[in-house]
Amino acid sequence: xxxxxxxxxxxxxxxxxxxxxxxxxxxxxxxxxxxxxxxxxxxxxxxxxxxxxxxxxxxxxxxxxxxxxxxxxxxxxxxxxxxxxxxxxxxxxxxxxxxxxxxxxxxxxxxxxxxxxxxxxxxxxxxxxxxxxxxxxxxxxxxxxxxxxxxxxxxxxxxxxxxxxxxxxxxxxxxxxxxxxxxxxxxxxxxxxxxxxxxxxxxxxxxxxxxxxxxxxxxxxxxxxxxxxxxxxxxxxxxxxxxxxxxxxxxxxxxxxxxxxxxxxxxxxxxxxxxxxxxxxxxxxxxxxxxxxxxxxxxxxxxxxxxxxxxxxxxxxxxxxxxxxxxxxxxxxxxxxxxxxxxxxxxxxxxxxxxxxxxxxxxxxxxxxxxxxxxxxxxxxxxxxxxxxxxxxxxxxxxxxxxxxxxx
Amino acid sequence: xxxxxxxxxxxxxxxxxxxxxxxxxxxxxxxxxxxxxxxxxxxxxxxxxxxxxxxxxxxxxxxxxxxxxxxxxxxxxxxxxxxxxxxxxxxxxxxxxxxxxxxxxxxxxxxxxxxxxxxxxxxxxxxxxxxxxxxxxxxxxxxxxxxxxxxxxxxxxxxxxxxxxxxxxxxxxxxxxxxxxxxxxxxxxxxxxxxxxxxxxxxxxxxxxxxxxxxxxxxxxxxxxxxxxxxxxxxxxxxxxxxxxxxxxxxxxxxxxxxxxxxxxxxxxxxxxx
Numbered sequence: 001x002x003x004x005x006x007x008x009x010x011x012x013x014x015x016x017x018x019x020x021x022x023x024x025x026x027x028x029x030x031x032x033x034x035x036x037x038x039x040x041x042x043x044x045x046x047x048x049x050x051x052x053x054x055x056x057x058x059x060x061x062x063x064x065x066x067x068x069x070x071x072x073x074x075x076x077x078x079x080x081x082x083x084x085x086x087x088x089x090x091x092x093x094x095x096x097x098x099x100x101x102x103x104x105x106x107x108x109x110x111x112x113x114x115x116x117x118x119x120x121x122x123x124x125x126x127x128x129x130x131x132x133x134x135x136x137x138x139x140x141x142x143x144x145x146x147x148x149x150x151x152x153x154x155x156x157x158x159x160x161x162x163x164x165x166x167x168x169x170x171x172x173x174x175x176x177x178x179x180x181x182x183x184x185x186x187x188x189x190x191x192x193x194x195x196x197x198x199x200x201x202x203x204x205x206x207x208x209x210x211x212x213x214x215x216x217x218x219x220x221x222x223x224x225x226x227x228x229x230x231x232x233x234x235x236x237x238x239x240x241x242x243x244x245x246x247x248x249x250x251x252x253x254x255x256x257x258x259x260x261x262x263x264x265x266x267x268x269x270x271x272x273x274x275x276x277x278x279x280x281x282x283x284x285x286x287x288x289x290x291x292x293x294x295x296x297x298x299x300x301x302x303x304x305x306x307x308x309x310x311x312x313x314x315x316x317x318x319x320x321x322x323x324x325x326x327x328x329x330x331x332x333x334x335x336x337x338x339x340x341x342x343x344x345x346x347x348x349x350x351x352x353x354x355x356x357x358x359x360x361x362x363x364x365x366x367x368x369x370x371x372x373x374x375x376x377x378x379x380x381x382x383x384x385x386x387x388x389x390x391x392x393x394x395x396x397x398x399x400x401x402x403x404x405x406x407x408x
Numbered sequence: 409x410x411x412x413x414x415x416x417x418x419x420x421x422x423x424x425x426x427x428x429x430x431x432x433x434x435x436x437x438x439x440x441x442x443x444x445x446x447x448x449x450x451x452x453x454x455x456x457x458x459x460x461x462x463x464x465x466x467x468x469x470x471x472x473x474x475x476x477x478x479x480x481x482x483x484x485x486x487x488x489x490x491x492x493x494x495x496x497x498x499x500x501x502x503x504x505x506x507x508x509x510x511x512x513x514x515x516x517x518x519x520x521x522x523x524x525x526x527x528x529x530x531x532x533x534x535x536x537x538x539x540x541x542x543x544x545x546x547x548x549x550x551x552x553x554x555x556x557x558x559x560x561x562x563x564x565x566x567x568x569x570x571x572x573x574x575x576x577x578x579x580x581x582x583x584x585x586x587x588x589x590x591x592x593x594x595x596x597x598x599x600x601x602x603x604x605x606x607x608x609x610x611x612x613x614x615x616x617x618x619x620x621x622x623x624x625x626x627x628x629x630x631x632x633x634x635x636x637x638x639x640x641x642x643x644x645x646x647x648x649x650x651x652x653x654x655x656x657x658x659x660x661x662x663x664x665x666x667x668x669x670x671x672x673x674x675x676x677x678x679x680x681x682x
Contacts, residue, residue, distance in 0.1 A: 044642065047638050051631050051634050057622070058624045059675075174620070217527030218530060219533065220530045241533075241615060242530070242531065242611075242614050243614070244614060253616075339617050353606045353610055357603055360603050361599065363595070
């Protein structure tokens with residue numbers, strides 16, 4: 001009753017306690033979550049799992065791994081891991097790169113030590129040396145001590161964080177890709193055909209051609225198209241291997257092609273036929289096919305698997321088979337097959353790729369180096385420390401500092 | 409000029425085999441003069457490999473980066489070049505005992521491949537090809553040398569732990585140098601591998617209509633990238649150096665070789681031409 005009365009009299013206290021309790025739990029929870037997701041151990045475990053899964057998937061291609069729920073879950077965890085790692089370290093890196101204002105005096109425990117004679121002359125030489133080498137310099141004088149901090153190689157410092165960020169962008173783009181659609185366009189030259197994944201679109205296939213290089217080898221296949229949206233013409237152009245046709249995020253790729261030869265037969269059959277390219281037919285007991293080559297339609301007559309005769313046909317040309325049947329070549333109708341993709345994630349992935357490339361090149365810029373110096377005019381001593389992940393660089397920089405200080 | 413390729417490859421192979429033989433001799437009875445001759449012959453082998461690539465460039469009227477044979481030749485060339493650089497900078501001719509068998513094996517295999525000149529298929533006629541394959545050559549070359557140095561590290565470490573003064577202990581440089589060089593090569597190679605993956609993906613988007621298809625070659629290149637990424641992370645963040653790093657470098661190169669040769673023969677996919 002008394003407790004209850006207290007609560008009634010002082011509701012604020014209970015609320016504050018409850019709030020603190022919840023915040024505490026949440027804070028502790030989120031803190032441990034952040035710790036968990038930012039650990040290198042988790043990264044290694046996730047990468048190892050992705051490696052094992054990928055190996056399995058390539059060895060057993062019939063098992064659906066890459067689009068499975070658990071593989072995508074792994075990728076999600078990997079993205080979270082990357083994100084937490086990157087954003088957790090961001091403030092410290094940011095501070096290191098953009099720190100301004102006065103230098104805060106520091107302590108150099110167990111640092112290197114050199115005895116000097118003239119501290120002001122020594123400071124001048126050192127600062128000049130650091131400036132000449134392109135270091136960013138910050139100084140602070142306090143109680144007869146001059147603190148110098150010289151740094152360079154910031155681009156290299158950014159590299160791993162930018163790479164992590166870029167990978168997150170790629171993974172987000174890939175996720176957005178799951179909202180995309182894929183389809184197909186197939187049709188003969190002259191036809192207007194639907195786009196299977198874009199109901200409002202139709203494509204008129206104006207032409208299809210095979211391009212040859214100067215040595216006579218196939219250089220490319222080109223489809224000439226006109227795109228209609230709701231029956232309104234919006235774009236005319238071409239699609240060829242390595243150069244797709246694009247319209248507002250919908251991309252048309254040259255995927256496949258073929259030919260149909262229209263012929264008229266008089267004799268054994270009396271009709272007009274559309275013969276698929278290279279497909280073998282028989283007139284009497286004589287097998288033949290028509291194959292579109294660079295110079296035109298090539299009629300091949302077989303005996304078993306052996307070619308016994310081949311004739312290049314132009315429209316209007318005739319060929320008479322031994323049983324008296326006459327084939328008249330009427331026309332060639334090429335057809336083309338295009339794969340169509342609409343992927344809202346692709347621009348994001350491409351942006352990620354640009355960032356990945358930039359980050360990768362930043363790894364080759366000079367390593368981040370930090371030199372901390374305390375010049376003690378009272379003790380006539382110089383304390384210094386070089387921080388750099390490259391051991392050889394540390395030794396070289398230390399030697400340079402010693403040389404400068406000793407006036408060599 | 410096409411018929412020149414195989415005889416020239418045999419001479420090149422002979423150079424590498426001779427250099428290797430001489431290095432074995434130097435290993436058993438160290439003679440500076442013989443070591444220098446071995447170095448010279450190896451250099452000649454490298455010169456001939458370069459000549460072979462030059463001939464191929466003229467034959468195909470473009471950079472020789474378009475099929476397994478050409479990539480293999482570039483790979484052998486890159487391994488040889490990086491070995492020469494390391495040898496001259498760190499006086500590490502002993503590494504030849506491990507690098508040369510790799511190059512010899514590679515060359516011997518390449519001799520068995522068809523080296524006739526064929527027209528390039530339309531999908532490969534793209535400026536992306538050069539950067540995609542060239543970055544792979546550099547990365548693979550760096551990883552090959554990192555692998556060799558890792559093996560040397562493990563050998564030296566084993567000798568040290570046994571406490572006996574053997575020929576190996578004498579022939580091999582310090583553990584620190586081996587570990588540091590092996591790591592630096594991974595550090596140089598990984599960004600190239602990254603750019604190789606990215607340029608391949610961008611090219612695939614233009615050519616195949618998908619930046620990533622989980623094609624076996626793609627997937628194994630990604631596996632390789634993952635392994636070397638783990639190498640750098642555990643080195644920087646957990647402090648894995650020496651033995652553990654050496655094992656990872658060996659594992660990474662195993663993935664490189666499987667991507668290059670294993671996938672080509674065992675796991676057909678979109679990359680069927682390489």
